[in-house]
Amino acid sequence: MGYDPENPMVDRITxxxxxxxxxxxxxxIKENFGKWLYHEIIQPGVLVHVSETxxxxxxxxxxxxxxxSIELIREMCxxxxxxxxGSLRFTTRNNVEFxxxxxxxxxxxxxxxxxxxGKFPIGGTGASISNPVHTQGWVHxxxxxxxxxxxxxxxxxxxxxxxxSMKLPAQLRVALACCLNMCGAVHASDIAIxxxxxxxxxxxxxxxxxxxxxxxxxxxxxxxxxxxxxxTNSKGEEVxxxxxxxxxxxxxxxxxxxxxxxxxxxxxxxxxxxxVGGKISNARTVPAFSKLVIPFLPNTPPRWPETVxxxxxxxxxxxxxxxxxxxxxxxxxxxxxxKFFEVTGIPFTNKSVDDYRxxxxxxxxxxxxxxxxxxx
Amino acid sequence: MPKHDTPMxxxxxxxxxxxxxxxxxxxxxxKPECWDILGQLELSYKDRVTHWKHGGIVGVFxxxxxxxxxxxxxxxxxxxxxxxxxxxxxxxSGKYYSTKHLRAIMDLWEKYGSGMTNxxxxxxxxxxxxxxxxxxxxxxxxxxxxxxxxxxGSGSNLRxxxxxxxxxxxxxxxxxxQATCNGLTQHYQDEIHRPAxxxxxxFKFSGxxxxxxxxxxxxxxxxxxxxxxxxxxxxxxxxxxxNGTTPPNGGAHAGRDWGKFSIKKEVIDLCPTxxxxxxxxxxxxxxxNCNRCMHCLNVMPKALxxxxxxxxxxxxxxxxxxLDGAQFATLIIPFIDVNPDNDFEEVIEVxxxxxxxxxxxxxxxxxxxxxxxxxxxxxxxxxMNIDAIPQHVKExxxxxxxxxxEEEVEGGFERDVVEFRKRHAQ
Numbered sequence: 001m002g003y004d005p006e007n008p009m010v011d012r013i014t015x016x017x018x019x020x021x022x023x024x025x026x027x028x029i030k031e032n033f034g035k036w037l038y039h040e041i042i043q044p045g046v047l048v049h050v051s052e053t054x055x056x057x058x059x060x061x062x063x064x065x066x067x068x069s070i071e072l073i074r075e076m077c078x079x080x081x082x083x084x085x086g087s088l089r090f091t092t093r094n095n096v097e098f099x100x101x102x103x104x105x106x107x108x109x110x111x112x113x114x115x116x117x118g119k120f121p122i123g124g125t126g127a128s129i130s131n132p133v134h135t136q137g138w139v140h141x142x143x144x145x146x147x148x149x150x151x152x153x154x155x156x157x158x159x160x161x162x163x164x165s166m167k168l169p170a171q172l173r174v175a176l177a178c179c180l181n182m183c184g185a186v187h188a189s190d191i192a193i194x195x196x197x198x199x200x201x202x203x204x205x206x207x208x209x210x211x212x213x214x215x216x217x218x219x220x221x222x223x224x225x226x227x228x229x230x231x232t233n234s235k236g237e238e239v240x241x242x243x244x245x246x247x248x249x250x251x252x253x254x255x256x257x258x259x260x261x262x263x264x265x266x267x268x269x270x271x272x273x274x275x276v277g278g279k280i281s282n283a284r285t286v287p288a289f290s291k292l293v294i295p296f297l298p299n300t301p302p303r304w305p306e307t308v309x310x311x312x313x314x315x316x317x318x319x320x321x322x323x324x325x326x327x328x329x330x331x332x333x334x335x336x337x338x339k340f341f342e343v344t345g346i347p348f349t350n351k352s353v354d355d356y357r358x359x360x361x362x363x364x365x366x367x368x369x370x371x372x373x374x375x376x
Numbered sequence: 377m378p379k380h381d382t383p384m385x386x387x388x389x390x391x392x393x394x395x396x397x398x399x400x401x402x403x404x405x406x407k408p409e410c411w412d413i414l415g416q417l418e419l420s421y422k423d424r425v426t427h428w429k430h431g432g433i434v435g436v437f438x439x440x441x442x443x444x445x446x447x448x449x450x451x452x453x454x455x456x457x458x459x460x461x462x463x464x465x466x467x468x469s470g471k472y473y474s475t476k477h478l479r480a481i482m483d484l485w486e487k488y489g490s491g492m493t494n495x496x497x498x499x500x501x502x503x504x505x506x507x508x509x510x511x512x513x514x515x516x517x518x519x520x521x522x523x524x525x526x527x528x529g530s531g532s533n534l535r536x537x538x539x540x541x542x543x544x545x546x547x548x549x550x551x552x553x554q555a556t557c558n559g560l561t562q563h564y565q566d567e568i569h570r571p572a573x574x575x576x577x578x579f580k581f582s583g584x585x586x587x588x589x590x591x592x593x594x595x596x597x598x599x600x601x602x603x604x605x606x607x608x609x610x611x612x613x614x615x616x617x618x619n620g621t622t623p624p625n626g627g628a629h630a631g632r633d634w635g636k637f638s639i640k641k642e643v644i645d646l647c648p649t650x651x652x653x654x655x656x657x658x659x660x661x662x663x664x665n666c667n668r669c670m671h672c673l674n675v676m677p678k679a680l681x682x683x684x685x686x687x688x689x690x691x692x693x694x695x696x697x698x699l700d701g702a703q704f705a706t707l708i709i710p711f712i713d714v715n716p717d718n719d720f721e722e723v724i725e726v727x728x729x730x731x732x733x734x735x736x737x738x739x740x741x742x743x744x745x746x747x748x749x750x751x752x753x754x755x756x757x758x759x760m761n762i763d764a765i766p767q768h769v770k771e772x773x774x775x776x777x778x779x780x781x782e783e784e785v786e787g788g789f790e791r792d793v794v795e796f797r798k799r800h801a802q
Contacts, residue, residue, distance in 0.1 A: 003517035008437055013520040015565035018466035018536075021554050024474045025544065034543040034552070038677040041627040049545050057545060065396040067505070069403035069410075070482040070491045077475035077482075088478075090471040090495050092540065092589050099545075119394055126628025133498065138420035139396075139413065140446065140462070140505055142428040147420065149396045150388055157391030167631035182696035183498045188593040188704075220741075222699040254698055258741075260430030267424035280593050282585035283671045284648055287592050289702055301421035302384040324634045325625075325646060325671070357701060 026087035028057045028101035044166050045122035046106060058106045059099050062113060062120040063131050063156075063163060066094040067139060067149045072119070079120075083109040093131040093173070095124050123164035127171060129315075130163070132156065134176035135183045137195070143253055144178035145195030145270040146299050152176055154303040155193070155311055162315065169322035169331070172315065173279075180252050190328040191311055192275035192290040199269035200249040201262035205231040205241045212259035214242060220258040223248045250356070272297045272307050276314060276340075277329040288329045293341070295351035310346070317344045342372045379408070380415030384422070400492065407491035409456030413506070416454045434461055434509055436516040440571040442527030443512060459508040460490070463515065464501040464528035466561065466568075469554035470541040471496065480523040488515040499578065500538030500589075501528035526565075532575050532741075534567040539581035540588040547677060548670070549583030550601030550686035551714035557581045559720055560727075573731075574738035574747075584682070585670045591691070591705070596744045597727060598691040598705045599714065605683035606663040607672070613679035614639070614659045624675050643672050688714050690726055692756075693745025703745040706753065708760065710767050726760075733759045752779075 004010060022030065032051035039049045047059040064072075076096055080088040083105060089097045098109055113120040124130040132155070135141065137148030155174065162168060175186040178195040186192035208214070218226045225248035231241035242262075244255075255262045274297070278290030293314075297306040314328075321343055322331035332340045341348045354362045378401070388397045397414070404410035416427050432445025444462040451458035465481070481502070485491060490506030497503040507515065519525045528536035537560055540546070542553030560579060561568070567577075580591035583601040591598035616622040617637060623630060624637050639659070644652045651665035652672065659679075661672075673680045690712055691705035713722050730744060733756070738747045748756045757764055782789045 003514040005513070008513055011521070012437070012517075014438055014526075015569060016520055016524055016526040017562045017565055018468050018526065018558065019477060019524055021469040021472055021544075021558060024468050024472035024477065026472075029472070029544050034549075036543070036545060036547040037681075038547055039626050040623070040677075041630065044631065047626075049547070059545070063394055064495065065394045065399060066494055066496075067396045067399075068493055068495055069399045070485050070493065071403050071406070072399050073478060073482055073493065073495065077479050080475050086475045088473060088475070089541070090473075092471075092500075092538075094495060096495075118392060121392060121394065126625065127631065135498065136494075138426045139417050140428065140460070141426060142430045142446070144426050147417075150385075150421070153388050153391070153393055153395060153397075156393035160392040163393075165631040166628055171628070177696075180698055182698070182702075185498060185590060185594045185696060187696050187702040188590065216740075252698055256430070263430075265425040270424065280587050280590045282587065282592075282669050283674055284646055284669055287587075287704055289704075299424045301424065302387045324629060324642065325675075 024087060024089075026057075026085050026099050026101070028055055029087075029099065031055065032057070041125045041166070044128065044164055045125055046110075047125060048103075055101065056103070057099055057101060058103060059097050060106065060109055060113065060122060061091070061095045061097050061124050062122050063124060064090075064094055064096050065149060065153070066131075066134060075116070075119070079109070079112060083112065091131070093124070093133055095131045096120070121160070121164060126166040127168040128163055128166050129156075129159055129168070129172045129174055132174040132176055133185065133189075135178045137178040141178060143181065143256060143265075145197045145253075145265065146178050146272050147301065148176050148178045150302055151193060151272070151304050151307060154305075154308050158308045158312055159315060168315075168319055170325050170327045172318070172328065174311070181257070186275065186278075187289055188278040188280050188287060189290055190276065190278065191314060192278060193307060193311070194273045194275060195270065196273045196296065197251040197253055197264045197266070197270050198296065199264060199266045200225075200244050200246045200251065201253075201255055201264040203231070203242055203244065204261040204263070205233045205239055206235075208241050208259065208261035209239050211261045214240060217242055217255050217259035217262065220254045222252065222254065223250060225249045226255055226262075267299070271299050272304070274307070274310055274314075277332045279327050279329045281327075284325070285327070285330050285333070291332075291337070292352055293344075293346055295349060313346065314344050336370050338370050338372045338374060341374065348374060378404075378414075379411035380418060382414050382418040385414055385418050403491040406486070409490050409506070410492065412454035412456030413490065413492065416448060416450060416457055419450065419453070428460075432461070434512060436512055436527070439527060439569045441529040441531045441533045441569055444530050446506075457490075457506065460506040461509070461512070463489070463504040463507060463512075464497065464530055464536065465504065465519070466526050466528045466536050467496060467500055467502045467538075469539050469557040469561075470544055471500075472541075472544070477523065477525075481519075481525065484515060484518055484523070488518075499528075499535045501536045527569070529568040531571045532573050533569070533571040533577070534564050534573070535576055535578045536568065537561050537579035537581065538589055540583050542581075542583045546583060548586065548601075548673065548682060550603050550682055551583065551599075551688050552716060553581040553583045553589075553599075553601070555716045556599065556714055556720060556723070559716060560723070563719070563724070573735060575741045575743050577731075577744065579727075585668055586674070591694075593694050593702075593704055594696070595694055595705065596692065597730065598694060599688045599712075599723065600691060601686065601688050602668050602711065603683035604685040604687070604711060607661055607666065607683060608681040609659055609661070610679050610681075611658055614676065615657065617676050617679060622678055626677055643675050646671055687711050690723075692730060693743070693748045695743045695745045700746055700749065703749070705745070706748065707767060708757070708762065710765075729760050754779075
């Protein structure tokens with residue numbers, strides 16, 4: 001007996017929660033839960049975890065595009081059924097991990113993955129660029145200022161070698177959020193790709209009174225740029241609406257989130273900002289926010305060459321200049337941000353000087369600085 | 377056969393990184409609506425804006441969260457994506473899947489949806505991407521009845537909690553992140569599915585200060601594993617690193633010749649508190665000065681282990697920038713026992729103290745971190761019944777504008793200005 005639309009509440013089950021994780025474990029994980037002693041990366045993308053029982057768990061990590069089909073997931077299941085006793089897992093960075101319980105089983109798994117036409121590149125461990133976390137972009141979101149999957153594909157095609165090898169000074173986390181809502185949590189990433197709007201919202205006087213609660217639209221603006229006003233709609237009727245003070249607008253899009261009659265997306269207005277030097281881990285230095293180093297790059301589908309070039313420039317300068325274990329944030333702190341702009345060749349503009357709340361904390365209040373090419 | 381020309385998207389089929397375009401085309405052979413995903417996306421590539429309408433409220437009976445409505449603004453051109461709602465499924469803790477369970481979900485999504493997914497969404501849910509309104513109830517019925525799988529959260533409610541993989545495969549987890557995540561997810565099903573909060577609220581559980589699940593940056597309530605006592609040292613293994621028998625950092629730097637491992641340069645000199653030194657062949661740690669940053673454990677996982685008195689730190693109030701700028705979570709409780717044997721009683725008590733206060737004073741669409749900023753950390757600490765300690769701040773305040781309360785000042789605030797004038801002419 002399946003769902004009966006005539007009696008939708010009959011036999012209804014709710015609030016089951018997720019299935020219990022233990023039933024999803026491969027046997028070697030279940031048997032050694034809480035007993036792991038140490039791990040090593042035996043080659044890029046291949047980890048071994050050793051238990052106090054002497055058991056070993058070999059993990060092969062592969063990239064995924066995050067936006068993936070059920071056909072591809074079934075193929076992953078085929079691989080896991082053949083090699084991994086019917087289990088697999090996903091990492092917080094959307095990699096896929098296949099686990100086996102002996103070294104002898106690693107090579108057949110690697111061979112199988114390699115035989116599938118580049119669908120499962122192996123890497124993302126240690127001093128590498130792991131799988132970029134990203135959002136939906138134009139493929140499924142209503143507020144994006146750029147695409148997500150396409151930009152990530154273009155960037156990672158160029159940086160692929162840094163996924164499959166471990167030659168960077170430390171791990172490097174790239175993330176993309178397609179608008180300032182930052183579902184992709186790029187605000188604490190080594191390199192953050194952020195979709196930004198640059199034109200204030202338009203007001204659709206025909207739609208606003210039917211679609212929006214005006215007080216919510218007005219209070220949504222953190223800077224008080226949205227004010228109530230009377231307007232005339234296309235039928236010549238006077239309607240209650242709002243006006244936007246463009247000088248006060250910071251293009252955050254929060255008004256649009258609250259009020260669909262205030263769209264701000266635009267082919268020329270929208271594009272990408274690059275932020276760098278964020279981190280989550282507490283290792284050595286404290287967690288840090290990403291800092292805005294490029295305020296705007298245009299949306300140039302399908303391959304966003306300006307964005308790809310900018311990121312490549314930053315990664316190459318970091319790979320060359322940073323010390324072993326130094327995250328991008330630590331490297332920038334050591335050499336100083338003025339040097340960062342010099343060694344990456346990124347032009348410094350007044351858009352990188354903060355004028356939002358608490359901006360003063362970021363202004364230089366010392367005579368300690370370096371003479372770089374910026375001082376003429 | 378492709379239904380639309382997609383010359384720009386076709387360019388994303390070359391190159392070594394896995395191509396979502398190739399994958400969608402493959403799925404389109406079985407699910408023709410996928411051609412319309414590509415068609416609409418190609419139009420966005422041409423127009424350089426999104427073609428999804430704003431919002432849309434859909435869901436299943438009795439739930440306020442778990443499904444996000446989505447409609448095309450060009451439905452006539454692309455009827456296959458006219459409705460294209462997102463279904464969030466609660467993921468198993470640590471994102472392990474049996475192929476049996478995963479295949480069952482895929483079969484349902486072939487029956488009721490587009491065949492496209494996100495593995496996973498940024499909050500952690502398994503995301504099924506694209507279905508129509510009439511399919512929602514039958515999908516939910518089959519999900520719950522046939523495969524014992526529930527929806528996740530969306531809207532102003534508790535979002536699907538997420539954790540690192542914890543003790544299942546990591547030697548550093550200081551508490552059982554998966555048991556905690558699963559336990560609290562089950563405990564708070566009502567809060568996940570039925571919005572009752574001023575805004576979204578996220579739990580994240582990380583087993584150690586490396587924070588692989590980004591709890592400190594992304595969650596309103598972050599539980600990050602730590603320990604109280606001394607780092608355990610295996611001196612023989614320390615020697616194996618010094619001798620070059622064991623590669624540092626688990627071999628993470630194998631792709632480049634960084635020269636011979638130096639314990640002084642790579643461990644002792646990089647310790648942020650300078651609390652380590654060598655005495656002859658022995659590594660010594662002044663644990664009272666250690667801030668448990670994890671660097672030495674990361675570099676020498678075979679030689680060093682967290683202490684045995686393990687638990688977690690509670691940090692509150694992280695969020696992304698909208699509206700008032702990004703916030704990391706603030707340390708509120710340096711150490712808490714995380715105990716599955718009493719159903720996480722200590723942790724639940726803290727969570728509910730936060731909720732009681734935030735649901736009372738939080739404004740509409742205000743994250744708890746913003747409420748804390750608006751009202752002030754001293755007030756938050758007092759409503760939480762927590763004494764202020766130096767661990768709560770990076771440094772003491774540098775302004776003297778203290779909000780004294782009347783009862784804290786001798787004689788109170790009421791004074792007689794007439795009496796004052798007898799001694800002090802105007």
